[in-house]
Amino acid sequence: xxxxxxxxxxxxxxxxxxxxxxxxxxxxxxxxxxxxxxxxxxxxxxxxxxxxxxxxxxxxxxxxxxxxxxxxxxxxxxxxxxxxxxxxxxxxxxxxxxxxxxxxxxxxxxxxxxxxxxxxxxxxxxxxxxxxxxxxxxxxxxxxxxxxxxxxxxxxxxxxxxxxxxxxxxxxxxxxxxxxxxxxxxxxxxxxxxxxxxxxxxxxxxxxxxxxxxxxxxxxxxxxxxxxxxxxxxxxxxxxxxxxxxxxxxxxxxxxxxxxxxxxxxxxxxxxxxxxxxxxxxxxxxxxxxxxxxxxxxxxxxxxxxxxxxxxxxxxxxxxxxxxxxxxxxxxxxxxxxxxxxxxxxxxxxxxxxxxxxxxxxxxxxxxxxxxxxxxxxxxxxxxxxxxxxxxxxxxxxxxxxxxxxxxxxxxxxxxxxxxxxx
Ligand SMILES: Nc1ncnc2c1ncn2[C@@H]1O[C@H](COP(=O)(O)OP(=O)(O)OP(=O)(O)O)[C@@H](O)[C@H]1O
Ligand SMILES: [Mg+2]
Numbered sequence: 001x002x003x004x005x006x007x008x009x010x011x012x013x014x015x016x017x018x019x020x021x022x023x024x025x026x027x028x029x030x031x032x033x034x035x036x037x038x039x040x041x042x043x044x045x046x047x048x049x050x051x052x053x054x055x056x057x058x059x060x061x062x063x064x065x066x067x068x069x070x071x072x073x074x075x076x077x078x079x080x081x082x083x084x085x086x087x088x089x090x091x092x093x094x095x096x097x098x099x100x101x102x103x104x105x106x107x108x109x110x111x112x113x114x115x116x117x118x119x120x121x122x123x124x125x126x127x128x129x130x131x132x133x134x135x136x137x138x139x140x141x142x143x144x145x146x147x148x149x150x151x152x153x154x155x156x157x158x159x160x161x162x163x164x165x166x167x168x169x170x171x172x173x174x175x176x177x178x179x180x181x182x183x184x185x186x187x188x189x190x191x192x193x194x195x196x197x198x199x200x201x202x203x204x205x206x207x208x209x210x211x212x213x214x215x216x217x218x219x220x221x222x223x224x225x226x227x228x229x230x231x232x233x234x235x236x237x238x239x240x241x242x243x244x245x246x247x248x249x250x251x252x253x254x255x256x257x258x259x260x261x262x263x264x265x266x267x268x269x270x271x272x273x274x275x276x277x278x279x280x281x282x283x284x285x286x287x288x289x290x291x292x293x294x295x296x297x298x299x300x301x302x303x304x305x306x307x308x309x310x311x312x313x314x315x316x317x318x319x320x321x322x323x324x325x326x327x328x329x330x331x332x333x334x335x336x337x338x339x340x341x342x343x344x345x346x347x348x349x350x351x352x353x354x355x356x357x358x359x360x361x362x363x364x365x366x367x368x369x370x371x372x373x374x375x376x377x378x379x380x381x382x383x384x385x386x387x388x389x390x391x392x393x394x395x396x397x398x399x400x401x402x403x404x405x406x407x408x409x410x411x412x413x414x415x416x417x418x419x420x421x422x423x
Contacts, residue, residue, distance in 0.1 A: 006109035007031075007116055013067045014120045018103055026123040032133065034115045035140045036089075037106045038081045044139045051131035055091040055100065063088050068107040084108055084115065091128065100125050140257045148226055150254050153247045154236030159265075161222030161232060168216050169338050169363060171330060178204075178324055182221060182298060186230075186261050190296035199287050200296040203319070205269065207306040208326035211364025214302040217326065218265045221300060231258040235266045243271035245280045252284065252297075261295040269301035270308040282312060285319040329366065332356045338363055342370035346377065346385045354390050365401075369394045 004012075011029060019027040035041055045057055062070065063086045070085035089102040102121040109116055121129055151159050168175065185202045193200035206214045222232045233251045237243040248266070255262040266272070272281050303309060306323075313319050329335045335358035340347045358366050372393035377385045 006107055007118065009067050010105045010107065010116075010118045013065060014103070014105070014118065017065075018120055022122070027120055028123045028126065030119045030121065030129075032104065032117045032119045033137065034082050034106060034117050035136045036104060036119075036133065037083050037087070037117065038136075038140065039083065040079045040081050041136050041139045045135060049135055050094070051091070051129075051135075052127035053125075054094045055125075055128045056094060057132060058090045058092045058099075060087045060089045060104075062086065063103070065105055068105050071108065082106075082115065091125070091132070100128075102129065148229070148231055149222070150231065150233045150251075152233065152235045152250050152254075153241060153244075154234075154238045158236055158238060159219075159222070159234040161219050161226055163216050163219040163223060165220045165224070167341075168213050168220060169329070169334050169341065170213060170217075170326065171334070174324065174326075178206075178217065178221075179224070181322060182224070182263075182300075185298055186228075186296055190261070190294075193296075194294070199292060200294065201287055201299070202296075202321050203285060203299040203301065205306075205309075205320050205323045206300065206302045206326050207323055208304070209328065209362055210304050211362035212326045212328055213363050214326050215267065216363075218267070218300055218302065222263060222265060225261075225263040228261075230260050231255070231262040233262060233264045235264065237268055237271055243268065243274070245272065245277040248272065248281065248284055255297040256292050258293055259295070262293055262297045264297060264299045266299060266301045268303060270303045270305040273309055273313065282319070285313060286316070287318070328360055328362045329358060330360075332359050335359050335361075335366065338366045339370060342367045343374065343385065346374060348384065350387060351385070351390065354387060354394075357394065365397065368397055372397060 014029050042057075042060065047056065050056060065086035068084060068086055070083065072080050073082045074080050084106040087104045087106070089104060091100045091102070092098070093100070100122060102119055102125070104117060104119045106115060106117040108114065119129070149159065149161065165175070165179070181204065185200075189202065190200040206217055208214055218234075222234070225232050231254070233254050235247050235251050237247075241247070251264050251266070255264055301320075306314070314323070329338060332355045336352055336355035339351060339355055339358060343351060358369070369390065370393075373385055373389045376389050376393065
């Protein structure tokens with residue numbers, strides 16, 4: 001026999017132990033949002049807030065129910081937020097002082113933190129409860145303007161949305177396609193999803209070898225989003241927890257609670273597709289984990305290892321809406337711009353001759369070649385940078401990389417062609 005659902009267990013307890021306490025009332029069990037269990041949100045309810053029938057919320061107290069345990073969660077600021085357990089919510093009628101009690105049972109039903117809540121209330125109180133629920137939801141969406149960037153799994157300072165679109169040197173067509181895609185989703189796309197009764201949730205992947213500018217693109221997109229007062233959620237795997245699904249859940253909860261369009265940035269998507277959490281991640285990508293922000297949520301993920309993202313993600317329609325391959329520098333004009341950018345005032349016409357050699361390398365490599373040459377130049381107190389120093393910096397960096405590659409020979413070759421890159 002299959003184990004009963006947690007929901008059924010709660011329902012059984014309510015029917016056998018709770019509603020018999022109210023023999024004169026017609027009681028109703030309802031599935032409710034976990035928002036109501038957040039201390040932060042309950043604490044924000046105005047004491048004058050009036051509900052249907054002139055009821056006001058007067059507080060909650062824990063009660064006993066063996067079907068649930070009491071566990072707290074906290075937000076990124078360390079405030080206690082959602083809690084599980086059994087609680088009695090008290091509402092008072094303003095004129096008569098009559099008290100209505102609503103039982104709320106909240107519980108996790110999986111060890112990765114998924115939660116359900118059920119309430120038991122008198123049928124006559126449903127309209128007042130609906131007002132209370134709407135107010136809690138409104139408060140939960142009201143994220144203050146100074147927290148437009150939410151960093152999950154890292155310090156707020158670890159993500160700086162300061163890159164200008166123009167600083168990124170990539171094929172103009174590719175840059176335009178990325179920005180067009182993002183803009184089109186938030187302007188026209190969200191309406192299309194809604195008309196089709198789909199959740200407005202779009203997912204893009206930026207894939208490329210290290211150092212091609214993926215993080216720069218994320219940062220520039222974040223800046224673009226912040227200029228429009230959107231919420232930006234940045235998921236980092238840099239802290240001790242690493243790439244865990246809990247972070248994705250927190251990010252989606254922040255997106256769902258936002259009253260504005262939301263950009264979620266997830267670096268190193270491949271790291272979240274490990275054995276244990278893959279199924280959960282697939283649910284997020286195909287939208288069965290709820291991301292219910294009507295204004296639209298755009299997920300921009302990055303990876304160095306598209307080969308680690310299996311076909312179930314890459315090829316199934318609807319999981320990743322679009323994959324952009326972020327390439328190494330492809331033409332000598334771009335290599336020249338990049339070199340000029342990183343040499344700064346030291347740049348001179350004679351350096352142009354070196355650009356063709358840099359084609360085929362990622363931006364980060366070219367930057368390092370420039371920095372290495374500039375350091376050498378400064379060390380020898382030279383005013384101009386001779387081509388020869390660039391050459392030397394290039395060779396020494398290349399030797400280092402080749403030596404490392406020899407060491408790490410097991411790393412499989414990236415096969416972007418297999419992902420359908422046209423050029
Ligand atoms: N396309 C580019 N245009 C200009 N500068 C670039 C570009 N790509 C890389 N750089 C330089 O290299 C640095 C590293 O790039 P970035 O962190 O964006 O690479 P990445 O693709 O995110 O790498 P990884 O895959 O290792 O995370 C940038 O801060 C920038 O200085
Ligand atoms: Mg990066």
